[in-house]
Amino acid sequence: MLSACAILAFDVGGLRAAPKQPTAKEPPAPATAKPNPLDLKRELPSPYSANAEGARPATANPDADAAYGAYQRGRYVTAFREATKRIEANPKDAAAMTLLGELYNQGLGVKQDPKRAHEWYRLAAAQNDANAMASLGLMAMDGRGQPKDEKAGRAWLEQAARKGQPSASYNLALIQLAGSKPEDLAAAVANFRTAAEAEVPAAQYALGVLYLQGKGVPRDTTQAAQWFRRAADNGDLGAEVEFAIRLFNGDGVPKDEARAARYFLHAAQRGNAIAQNRIAKLYVAGRGVSKNLVEAAAWNLAAASQGRADAGLDQATAGLNPDERRRAEALAADRANLSQ
Structure with a gap:
């Protein structure tokens, strides 16, 4: 995972039994499951994972796309070869460019090379590929393959988020959450929701916290519990514990x-x-x-x-x-x- 920039963190108090007692260490009283910072790039799907925009579901026929199918099966050398063939056949194949960028970025099947990754992502972004834009945003924020440039990183994330790209929406929401303008919070909630509806568990956890706090949305323990459940069932460890606390106390969900x-x-x-x-x-x-x-x-x-x-x-x-x-x-x- 790339280095993270902590924006917000919460902790949990002791296990509570009814009648409920406030346990949070900072108002307005979230009872969150663990020190669980909402960090940039926290547990986000890669552009070619099953949950990312534009990627085929895991049940798709891999024969329909040899490059993607090989990537999903962990055959990265084959994925590189097949993506290269696609670009040779169609120099404007943005999805294949993004896949090559991902392989170079992670060092899968090829030697890790952030600069080459950046080049492929830029080519794909020029073809309007939202996944490539999201990756460029994170690379600019981190200074990978290019000089660090948070302003440019945010601009890339904004472009990708406008297209509904889930990881870009989530990371942009974290930036907006730290903003000082009233409209920043509303924008953050909207972007968290976009990512959450796309089953990004970190975004689902974040929405649960906001509903629990009543921050940017009306305080609603039922909504909070629902989002914690979805995040938990998608593998978010903090949300798993938080939802268990909701269940134990009957807080927003039947006891x-x-x-x-x-x-x-x-x-x-x-x-x-x-x-x-x-x-x-x-x-x-x-x-x-x-x-x-x-x-x-x-x-x-x-x-x-x-x-x-x-x-x-x-x-x-x-x-x-x-x-x-x-x-x-x-x-x-x-x-x-x-x-x-």
Whole structure:
């Protein structure tokens, strides 16, 4: 992932049980899942991923486009060769130019070369390719393949966003969110929504936070929960924990402790320390899962190994016998390996 420019960050308080208590560390009180900065280029699709504008869905017949099909299957040398053939046959094939730019940019099938990537993206952008414009915007922001130029980067992102390109819309929204003009916030919300509707999970998470805060939109915990769910189901780890908190408290979504526990457990298995801490608490209390102090201790140890110690959980699991303690430690070690 390219270097990120942090714009906004939130943290989460403790797991809350009804009646709800405010837990956020900064008003207006988001209860977000983890330190989860809304960063430029955070978890965005590449121009040729299944979620990017202009890319065929993953179920498309790869024979219909040999270059794209090879890229999707990880056969990057073949993708390079087939894209080159396409350009030889049609010197204005913008999609093939963008694909070559992507291969050079990431160093897939060819030696990584940001300058060559920039050249191919520029050629594709001249043919009005929105994906190439989005990539040029990020490269200008980072100074990859060219001198760093944030003004030019924003201009490229604006061009791509006007065409509805999802990653450009998301990154432009982050820039607008930091703006000082009232209209910047409205524009940021609109661009987050464009990206969110295109299933960019980082944008869905961002919209959830804005609805939770009532920032740029009316405060609406139901909308917040819906966007956190979509982001979670698209793989956003922070949103997964945030949605679990909504479920556990019945905040914007019907209360369902068992379902909340499943989300916490899945996020814990993916290595999220907050989720590991929360599922440990549920195992201690027998809320959403059967009470199990060995599991509680194991998840508590896993969270503590990532710097999230919890004296209350230590005390709650202090009565384990030596055999149970060994089992918990073994489970914690295994989970630490899985989350790396």
